[in-house]
Amino acid sequence: MSLDHPETSTEKRRPDWAAFAIAAVLAVIAAVIFFDVARVKGTAGYSQVGPATVPEWIAFGLIGLAIWTAIEGFRGDFPKRDRQEFGPVVWVVAGLAAQMLLLKTAGFSIATGILFALVAAGFGRRKLWLTVPVGIAFCLAIWLIFAGLLQLSLPAGPLERLFL
Amino acid sequence: MKQFFLASIVAGALALPAYAADYTIMAPAAPGGGWDQTARSLQAALQEEGISGNVQVVNVPGAGGTIGIAQFASQQKGNPNALIVGGYVMVGAILTNQAPVTLADVTPIARLTGEYEAIVVPASSEIESIDQLIEALKADPGAVSWAGGSAGGTDHIAVGLLAKAAGVDPTKINYIAYSGGGEALAAILGSQVTAGISSYGEFQSQVESGALRLLAISSDERIEGVDAPTLKESGYDVVLQNWRMVAAPPGLTDEQKAAVLADVEKLATSATWQETLKTKGWADTYLAGDAFEEQLAKDISATETILKDIGLVK
Amino acid sequence: MSTFEFLLQGLVSASQPMNLVYALIGVTLGTAVGVLPGIGPALTVALLLPVTYRLDPTGSLIMFAGIYYGGMYGGSTTSILLNTPGESASIVTALEGNKMARAGRGGPALATSAIGSFVAGLIATLLLAFLAPYVVQFAIQFGPREYFALMLLAFVTVSSAFGDSTLRGLTALFVGLAFSVVGIDQLTGQARLSFGIPDLLDGIEVTTMAVAMFAIGETLFIAAQGFRGPEIVQAVKGSVWMNREDWARSWKPWLRGTFIGFPIGAMPAGGAEIGTFLSYATEQRLTKHPEEFGHGAIEGVAGPEAANNASAAGTLVPLLTLGLPTTATAAIMLAGFQQYGLQPGPLLFATNPQLVWGLIASLLIANGMLLILNLPLIGLWVKLLTIPKPWLYSGILVFATLGTIGANPSVFELGMLLAFGLLGYVMRVFGYPIAPVVVGLILGPLAEQQLRRALAISQGDVTYLFTSPIAVVLFVVAALAFIVPLILRARGRGEVLSQMAANED
Numbered sequence: 001m002s003l004d005h006p007e008t009s010t011e012k013r014r015p016d017w018a019a020f021a022i023a024a025v026l027a028v029i030a031a032v033i034f035f036d037v038a039r040v041k042g043t044a045g046y047s048q049v050g051p052a053t054v055p056e057w058i059a060f061g062l063i064g065l066a067i068w069t070a071i072e073g074f075r076g077d078f079p080k081r082d083r084q085e086f087g088p089v090v091w092v093v094a095g096l097a098a099q100m101l102l103l104k105t106a107g108f109s110i111a112t113g114i115l116f117a118l119v120a121a122g123f124g125r126r127k128l129w130l131t132v133p134v135g136i137a138f139c140l141a142i143w144l145i146f147a148g149l150l151q152l153s154l155p156a157g158p159l160e161r162l163f164l
Numbered sequence: 165m166k167q168f169f170l171a172s173i174v175a176g177a178l179a180l181p182a183y184a185a186d187y188t189i190m191a192p193a194a195p196g197g198g199w200d201q202t203a204r205s206l207q208a209a210l211q212e213e214g215i216s217g218n219v220q221v222v223n224v225p226g227a228g229g230t231i232g233i234a235q236f237a238s239q240q241k242g243n244p245n246a247l248i249v250g251g252y253v254m255v256g257a258i259l260t261n262q263a264p265v266t267l268a269d270v271t272p273i274a275r276l277t278g279e280y281e282a283i284v285v286p287a288s289s290e291i292e293s294i295d296q297l298i299e300a301l302k303a304d305p306g307a308v309s310w311a312g313g314s315a316g317g318t319d320h321i322a323v324g325l326l327a328k329a330a331g332v333d334p335t336k337i338n339y340i341a342y343s344g345g346g347e348a349l350a351a352i353l354g355s356q357v358t359a360g361i362s363s364y365g366e367f368q369s370q371v372e373s374g375a376l377r378l379l380a381i382s383s384d385e386r387i388e389g390v391d392a393p394t395l396k397e398s399g400y401d402v403v404l405q406n407w408r409m410v411a412a413p414p415g416l417t418d419e420q421k422a423a424v425l426a427d428v429e430k431l432a433t434s435a436t437w438q439e440t441l442k443t444k445g446w447a448d449t450y451l452a453g454d455a456f457e458e459q460l461a462k463d464i465s466a467t468e469t470i471l472k473d474i475g476l477v478k
Numbered sequence: 479m480s481t482f483e484f485l486l487q488g489l490v491s492a493s494q495p496m497n498l499v500y501a502l503i504g505v506t507l508g509t510a511v512g513v514l515p516g517i518g519p520a521l522t523v524a525l526l527l528p529v530t531y532r533l534d535p536t537g538s539l540i541m542f543a544g545i546y547y548g549g550m551y552g553g554s555t556t557s558i559l560l561n562t563p564g565e566s567a568s569i570v571t572a573l574e575g576n577k578m579a580r581a582g583r584g585g586p587a588l589a590t591s592a593i594g595s596f597v598a599g600l601i602a603t604l605l606l607a608f609l610a611p612y613v614v615q616f617a618i619q620f621g622p623r624e625y626f627a628l629m630l631l632a633f634v635t636v637s638s639a640f641g642d643s644t645l646r647g648l649t650a651l652f653v654g655l656a657f658s659v660v661g662i663d664q665l666t667g668q669a670r671l672s673f674g675i676p677d678l679l680d681g682i683e684v685t686t687m688a689v690a691m692f693a694i695g696e697t698l699f700i701a702a703q704g705f706r707g708p709e710i711v712q713a714v715k716g717s718v719w720m721n722r723e724d725w726a727r728s729w730k731p732w733l734r735g736t737f738i739g740f741p742i743g744a745m746p747a748g749g750a751e752i753g754t755f756l757s758y759a760t761e762q763r764l765t766k767h768p769e770e771f772g773h774g775a776i777e778g779v780a781g782p783e784a785a786n787n788a789s790a791a792g793t794l795v796p797l798l799t800l801g802l803p804t805t806a807t808a809a810i811m812l813a814g815f816q817q818y819g820l821q822p823g824p825l826l827f828a829t830n831p832q833l834v835w836g837l838i839a840s841l842l843i844a845n846g847m848l849l850i851l852n853l854p855l856i857g858l859w860v861k862l863l864t865i866p867k868p869w870l871y872s873g874i875l876v877f878a879t880l881g882t883i884g885a886n887p888s889v890f891e892l893g894m895l896l897a898f899g900l901l902g903y904v905m906r907v908f909g910y911p912i913a914p915v916v917v918g919l920i921l922g923p924l925a926e927q928q929l930r931r932a933l934a935i936s937q938g939d940v941t942y943l944f945t946s947p948i949a950v951v952l953f954v955v956a957a958l959a960f961i962v963p964l965i966l967r968a969r970g971r972g973e974v975l976s977q978m979a980a981n982e983d
Binding site for chain 2: 617618619620621622662663664665666667669676677679680746796800886887888927931934935937
């Protein structure tokens with residue numbers, strides 16, 4: 001991935017707030033680890049390296065990396081990013097979320113068909129009235145092959161029950 | 165084959181009016197494991213015997229079956245056509261995971277099969293008998309390392325029970341947990357540990373070839389073809405069976421429960437199921453209804469006590 | 479009868495026309511299910527095992543072998559073409575393979591993977607046939623301390639694949655390590671970092687993480703580029719087939735991969751991924767084209783794919799000689815064997831030679847069948863890339879989630895898939911490499927458990943770790959692998975090295 005964009009090179013050597021945010025996240029993960037494993041201390045048995053020891057090593061490592069990241073961010077050594085378009089990302093995430101929420105009630109084909117249509121929309125095919133039915137038909141065919149013939153346990157909904 | 169096929173169709177057709185139940189069996193484990201195999205064998209046998217026309221298996225893996233059982237109890241409540249496979253491992257997992265849904269929240273139907281725990285040492289070991297092993301354990305519990313399955317599982321519980329029966333502090337045992345039978349067995353064969361404990365089936369071929377020495381087995385009475393004393397007759401009052409069972413959802417009426425019991429009874433005595441048990445090498449430890457519930461209650465309370473003693477449950 | 483005669487007899491019975499048909503069906507079914515991201519060979523075999531029940535023992539054994547090899551091979555196809563590893567052992571394949579596919583060299587990448595798998599499968603199966611009893615004696619020497627040393631070596635060597643920024647490579651690794659401690663601690667049964675959520679008690683599934691990070695993260699990243707770039711990828715540049723140079727650069731990695739993968743597969747706690755990591759690192763050090771690593775070096779596909787397949791044959795060593803199922807796949811195979819009345823164990827070769835040799839012959843046949851089926855299909859597979867982006871990525875997500883749902887139909891698992899997908903996206907945006915996260919998730923628990931087992935056995939005596947010759951050798955090799963690059967870098971050759979350690983994305 002080439003992240004050095006020519007037009008952004010003028011901004012070099014300026015503190016990078018994203019780096020501080022990442023450093024903060026790493027530090028928070030470390031803090032959560034310290035907090036959580038404090039419970040399981042003292043159940044080590046015969047090994048002095050108990051259930052809390054290795055997580056603590058990892059947490060110390062994360063703190064070190066957080067400091068390092070912050071320093072790089074302060075010195076402006078952090079790589080520059082490409083411009084991101086968030087519209088398509090929202091479409092794809094919405095597709096995955098819809099599938100997750102619909103899977104148990106609507107069954108595999110409808111839920112996954114909607115995922116199919118929303119991801120295609122993220123990539124510019126916005127004719128949902130066409131892509132949703134196509135997606136559902138495609139996923140029903142997949143369901144028939146993998147659940148029907150190959151015994152994969154994929155959740156069945158109203159549509160799949162027609163074929164059971 | 166053809167006749168067999170025809171016969172099963174005829175049997176199915178005859179059985180249809182009386183037993184129209186289309187069972188859904190939940191295996192609270194990933195495909196391939198013991199519970200999944202039990203569920204799929206049940207599926208095959210129920211269909212072959214015409215007890216049920218169309219049987220589905222659903223896998224809900226996770227956390228020693230506790231995720232599956234929680235989902236089963238809430239979603240299938242009052243459904244007389246749902247079954248769940250489970251086993252002794254669940255008893256321990258529910259306690260150690262502090263699971264909110266327990267075996268009290270389902271309707272136990274019957275114990276189908278079970279295995280006993282075997283204690284072995286590598287053939288090169290100086291330990292010749294269970295008494296010698298216990299002596300070593302009494303002398304220095306830390307020096308005796310035990311390889312077995314996951315912490316808090318059946319194998320760990322068995323070691324805890326044995327230590328307690330021998331008068332050794334169960335918190336002092338040096339139990340080395342391995343993820344699967346294969347890894348633990350490799351550690352025992354490689355003499356990395358003092359002794360090993362697992363279901364007898366895991367060790368059987370090694371014992372027969374002479375690579376492992378079988379010291380004792382956790383059954384009530386001696387088992388035919390197994391050349392080792394029971395723990396009980398050696399003076400340690402430990403009887404432990406790693407069983408597998410089938411249960412129904414909560415909230416069934418007495419008639420519904422009786423119908424499920426009848427179906428399972430029919431299955432357990434069927435030729436197909438007996439054949440399955442034989443090919444899979446599973447012992448028939450069928451126990452149904454009230455007798456099973458009584459045994460289950462005993463197992464649960466004994467397990468809770470020992471897990472507290474080992475320090476896994478507070 | 480001698481070993482050789484048994485094998486010959488097995489081959490004759492396995493190559494009867496009807497049995498070849500079974501092998502073909504098995505390979506096709508295995509590939510079809512194994513190609514789903516998140517469904518590895520273990521699950522493939524588990525799901526399809528019932529299909530084989532209806533056949534006679536020989537036919538059933540052959541179909542079974544076909545499913546097994548088909549499932550193994552299916553994973554690498556999606557790795558290469560779609561940057562979506564089907565299972566943990568083909569994660570490394572995605573690193574170079576997908577770069578090749580994007581440069582229009584998907585054909586040679588698939589071919590070197592197919593032929594490499596065949597070569598490795600062939601050699602490893604023959605090694606299995608003739609050396610199994612000796613190999614297993616070596617493998618059983620490995621106790622917790624030796625494994626700990628091996629894991630350390632894997633950590634050190636694989637870190638060279640972590641990209642050009644030490645900071646970002648290490649950060650990604652530590653994020654993976656942090657995720658690896660989630661769930662019940664195997665040695666004490668204590669829940670760690672699971673916050674009372676039962677779904678987290680079993681930890682984070684490696685395949686879920688890999689599918690999310692690679693497939694979903696990648697899709698989000700490509701989507702976020704908007705409509706820049708062409709909608710259709712140029713699928714084939716030059717020949718779809720391997721050229722002379724490809725062959726010249728592939729055959730040594732195949733052989734090296736085989737000899738790395740086989741013994742590691744034979745070790746009861748080795749794991750197929752470790753072999754692929756080590757093979758990738760080896761090829762990266764030995765290649766004459768270090769500048770291509772990270773941009774589609776064919777050695778980086780040939781070696782790990784061979785190692786992956788050789789290690790699969792390696793897992794049969796402890797299974798057949800000792801009855802030890804050392805991987806999920808092996809455990810399922812054990813269940814499969816039992817239906818043929820085959821009780822794997824030390825006496826198997828003596829009591830049941832026909833079946834053992836029948837199995838080995840079946841594996842050889844299935845291996846060949848896979849090659850015959852897949853080489854002509856490569857042209858077709860590569861065409862997948864010419865699907866317009868909207869349909870290609872919708873399709874990828876459909877199959878990626880299908881694999882996850884098939885393995886565990888839970889809403890929570892899909893939620894994790896989405897969360898890790900977003901994490902993979904954010905990491906890509908900030909230039910963090912993805913592979914170290916998955917490496918940390920795989921190696922972290924292995925190293926931790928083995929260290930703690932070793933220390934428990936020795937009752938806390940640290941010197942125990944260094945009193946085994948095998949462990950000491952591995953520690954020394956790991957130390958050298960760590961120190962030598964530092965010295966080279968200090969001498970001013972860092973330029974080459976940082977290029978060698980190019981980013982995977």
